Amino acid sequence: MHLFTQDSLDQVLVKLLKGLRFIWPDPTFVPASTGAVCQARYRLGAQPPVALFHRVCQPMATNATPGACLFGRRLRAIDGSTEDVPDTRANGSVCGRHTGPRGARALPQVQGVYFLDCGTHAVVDAGFWPCHTSARLGGRRLLRSVTAGMLLLWDRGFHRFDMARRTRARGAHVLGRVPSPVPCKPLRRLPDGSDRASI
Numbered sequence: 001m002h003l004f005t006q007d008s009l010d011q012v013l014v015k016l017l018k019g020l021r022f023i024w025p026d027p028t029f030v031p032a033s034t035g036a037v038c039q040a041r042y043r044l045g046a047q048p049p050v051a052l053f054h055r056v057c058q059p060m061a062t063n064a065t066p067g068a069c070l071f072g073r074r075l076r077a078i079d080g081s082t083e084d085v086p087d088t089r090a091n092g093s094v095c096g097r098h099t100g101p102r103g104a105r106a107l108p109q110v111q112g113v114y115f116l117d118c119g120t121h122a123v124v125d126a127g128f129w130p131c132h133t134s135a136r137l138g139g140r141r142l143l144r145s146v147t148a149g150m151l152l153l154w155d156r157g158f159h160r161f162d163m164a165r166r167t168r169a170r171g172a173h174v175l176g177r178v179p180s181p182v183p184c185k186p187l188r189r190l191p192d193g194s195d196r197a198s199i
Contacts (some may be wrong), residue, residue, distance in 0.1 A: 014174040017087030039135030053126070068119025073151035073173060075118035080159055083112045083128075096131045105170030107194065115145045139163060146170045148152055 002011045007142035013031050032040070042136060068075060082098070084107040085091045095108040111133045115125035125145040127138045139158045146152060148171025150155075156177035167174050184197040 008034055010018060010034045013037060020127055036046075057122065057126075057172070059117040059120075059124055059125055060122050061117050065119035068117075070123055070175075071108045075153065076124070076150050076172075077116045077118055077153040078113065079116065079155065080113040080138060080157070080162055082138045085110055096133055100157065111135055113140065113142055115142040127139055136160060136163070140166070143167060143170065146172045148172060 004015060008013070009032055009122050010031065017029075017031055059074075061074070063069055085095055087107050089171050091108040095110050097104040097108050099105070109131035110128045111131050112126060112128050113135050115121050116122065117124050127141050129138055136158055139154065140163060143163070143166050146167055150172035152167055152172050152174050154174070154176040155170040156179045158177055159176055159182065178199065182199060184195075184199055186197050188196045190196060
């Protein structure tokens with residue numbers, strides 16, 4: 001599906017089966033329809049794709065990869081985004097919809113939070129929640145992927161004392177923006193014009 005994103009599911013299956021024609025030359029074979037593929041995916045459930053994700057989605061950067069390291073530490077990032085999901089009754093009730101001045105959005109949405117390998121932009125871990133869930137909750141969950149020797153980047157929406165404390169407890173450091181309401185007490189001016197501060 002992800003190799004041939006412009007094709008429908010039944011066309012993807014036909015392309016894959018064409019490779020078997022040399023070892024399975026049956027001219028009467030009829031591939032499954034799109035509906036049959038969808039039904040098979042429902043029967044399969046979520047566990048096999050989740051297991052495959054955790055097996056395949058690993059950091060790919062080396063120390064020589066541009067942008068993979070900073071200050072001798074491996075760069076990782078946590079970021080979130082809201083993603084559209086298919087417009088079904090089940091998705092609408094589980095995921096929810098954002099509303100605006102013109103009413104509810106056309107499609108249900110999920111809050112996706114991603115743990116990224118900065119040198120390659122590879123997604124190493126991810127989580128998805130109903131759209132009204134705070135991305136901070138997902139960020140806290142994804143700290144399970146933090147290991148010693150990392151420099152973890154995040155935006156100001158993820159800044160919380162608890163997040164920083166948990167990251168430091170795992171042997172990693174944090175580099176992130178601080179929201180404006182957080183008081184910072186300047187301690188010393190650094191040569192690059194920035195300040196060392198106490199939060």
